[in-house]
Amino acid sequence: MASKRGRLDQFIARRLQVSKKAVRQLLIDNKVSVDGKYAKTPDLLIDEFSHIVCNEVVLQQYQKQYYMLNKPDGVVSATIDDKHPTALSLLLGVEHDMLHIAGRLDLHSTGLLLITNDAKWSAALMAPNNKVDKHYIVTLANPIDERYIDAFANGMYFEYENITTLPATLTILSSHQARVSLCEGKYHQIKRMFGRFRNPVVGLHRESIGEIVLDNTLLPGEFRSLTKAEIDCVIQQ
Template identity: 50%
Template sequence: MKSKRFRLDRFLCHHFQMSKRQAQQLLAAQQVSVDGKVVNDPQQIVDQFSTVICAEQQKVGLERTYIMFNKPAGVLSATKDNNQTTVMDSIDPTNAQALHIAGRLDKNSTGLLILSNDARWSEQLSGAQYGCEKTYLVTVRDPISDECVDAFAQGLYFDYEGIVTRPAKLTRLALCQAQVKLTEGRYHQIKRMFGRFRNPVMSIHRTQIGPIVLDDQLPAGQFRPLTSKEISFDR
């Protein structure tokens, strides 16, 4: 989902039903404020979260929403589906229709999902260009070999996309269990990487996205708002 951003003069014309000339006159007369500050620059950028007052008429922006959800298996990482249970079936904030998912999980994978209506913020968590690290607890059928650990670290070639995956850190925790850290999110990437070694993945549980760690007190299927510290991660 793209962030909705507008030039202030165009925002005034659209939301307050006026001509461009009227908007410019009100700006020049210092009759417009954005988030509590008087503004006279018609090119200032506002977005869907901005509160704009124009000639004593007020347009209140959306409240920014940031949610942590502990996804159970069998729930679809989608906001809407006519046939299957989705994340949104467990979440009911007042502006649910505006939410999107930052970094999806496969239907049968579990763990940390982040939902927000702030596209610019969530892009920095899920956008591959930012290289935000995501951490997973992975259980496979067979013991994990040294060769597998080395191959993850070097990157594996994916025929379909014609790319080499970015280096991934695989740390063995037990014979058939590992922590995997990725900085990208290719289609079924973890399953495909282990599949190269004919080692089927039995379960995937995401524990962390960037600095945001899944709350171990949050039961599966439940959600909570992110804290101010979680929201304001260093980016």
């Protein structure tokens, strides 16, 4: 989801159905304020979170929203779905306008899901160049051993996309469970990597994305707003 940047005069002309000449006169007469200050130039760049008032009427006042959800099994990482409950449907009491998911999880995967209306923030979080680590607890159908560690660290070639995965860290937790850390998210990547060993993934739970760790007080299906520290840990260019 791209950030909606544009010129102030174009926004007001479209919003009020007036000419740009009329908008310029409003600016001259100090009738327009953006984020609490009188706007003077028609080409001032605004975005979807600029607070815009014209003739004491609020034209736009969206607030940035950031949530973490403990996604349960059987919920889709989508805004709309005809067959399954969606992640957004679990955010009760929240205005859903412009909300989107930063880093999806499969239908049967569980754990940390981040939901926001700030496209710049989510783009920075998911940008391949930023190499933000994602940490998962993976439960396997069959026992795992030391061979997996080197295979994940060396990367795996996926013929269909003609790519080799970046190095990933695998830590064995028990005979059938491992923690996997990686900084990319190819299609069904973790399942496909374990598939090289013909070892089906029977459980996939995301613990964290970068410095944002799933709040262990949240039960499956529960959510909370991110803290300022959690929001600020995402470095935007």
